Amino acid sequence: MKVNKFKVIFQEIANQIKSGDLEPNKTLPSEHELAEQYGTSRETIRKALTLLAQNGFIQKIKGKGSVVLDMRKMSFPVSGLVSFKELAKNLGKASKTRVHEFGLIKADAFLKQQLNASSKDEIWKVVRSREIDGEKIILDKDFLMKKYIPLLTKEVCENSIYEYIEQDLGLKISFAKKEIVVEECTDEDRGYLDIDDFQHIVVVKNYVYLDDTSLFQYTESRHRLDKFRFVDFARRGH
Amino acid sequence: MKVNKFKVIFQEIANQIKSGDLEPNKTLPSEHELAEQYGTSRETIRKALTLLAQNGFIQKIKGKGSVVLDMRKMSFPVSGLVSFKELAKNLGKASKTRVHEFGLIKADAFLKQQLNASSKDEIWKVVRSREIDGEKIILDKDFLMKKYIPLLTKEVCENSIYEYIEQDLGLKISFAKKEIVVEECTDEDRGYLDIDDFQHIVVVKNYVYLDDTSLFQYTESRHRLDKFRFVDFARRGH
């Protein structure tokens, strides 16, 4: 495993903040002091602190120092690019995944557009429902290019597709375009989820790319209205 | 105005990508070449490229180079921390703002919690509707601490509160916690917006902080279901 000093320092300080070991509204040691403590150069410390600032852990104030932000008020952002398994683990709730559809299909017009696929591309289609605290509230529809994922099994889909792709296939999931909209419920939604009387459903559309910029997955994550929650930390671009 | 080499380089390359001058899927000149071109050190070039990567303009690939991503497919993220005026300008649509409520109030229980306010804190309350293409579809409810914004006028609210805060007051809006949920429509929503038959409304809650980490604003931006759209660019686990 590759070690990066600045990532290690980022993690250590992040953990100290999460555990409350470093208290909100207090300042960290100065960059100079940290450089001495960790036996690195100041620029390396600065890379770690930049990561902390980007993730909402600290605020750097010129002339003063790096102030620890109150993460409780932040109720941590899960906005990025996380699999359901990782998310459920963070939430610490009982969750259950059911695979309703699983197989290889040809790209139709819709998928050709979403995935930049050609007519002869084969695509894995997976439909899964997610049950949290006894209610089926999320429907995940995944479409993965066979070109990049040659083999997929139902067992993998019951666990975590991302875990399989990253750990077993050694591919690197890198970035995604994410879009959140509200649509009318479909019969499919009503069939697989506990929709109650809701007429609409929140749809999170993801276009997911690998390391080498190839688009390999299109995903629709359909959330029951009342259970949807998206938390983000944003900085203002100056 | 302060000039930062790496920000200038970031802007220049970003503009070249936006204009199509630099084509998608081609690589930028190497960091070494760019350093020569701009007459800077390589680390400075790297800061600019890091910004480009974080904002979805390029993908850096070890051993190969920095590949220009296809921003058309990305249909520009407006996820961050932007005022409605900035957003409307980006969209290029006809928009109109109406101020329905404007005044100073005392912090009630709800606001005390949202803004960490005490009983004697005074708070500006502003309620505005936003009309786009002839339809009133967004209701913005703003609460600002008088402690940080001593004076506010109706005219400012009709233009842009952020512009006033940043340009006239010289305060720096720095970061925000953002939360997106769906709620049931209130009578207030129906009164000020063209809600049609929708039962629910998308609510974006913002807790906005200044430069010195003080929480100065709580905002609810209430969007009609069918017109809501949130686009984001996300990178996986740094």
Added chain:
DNA sequence: CAGTGGTCTAGACCACATT
């Protein structure tokens, strides 16, 4: 092999806040 980006260093100068 040469060329690329990734990490790290030791030092410099600046702008800002506090004393």
Added chain:
DNA sequence: ATGTGGTCTAGACCACTGT
């Protein structure tokens, strides 16, 4: 005046990709 973070430099070594 001192200490803080912000920017920038010139160079080093590494890991990865292509030929």
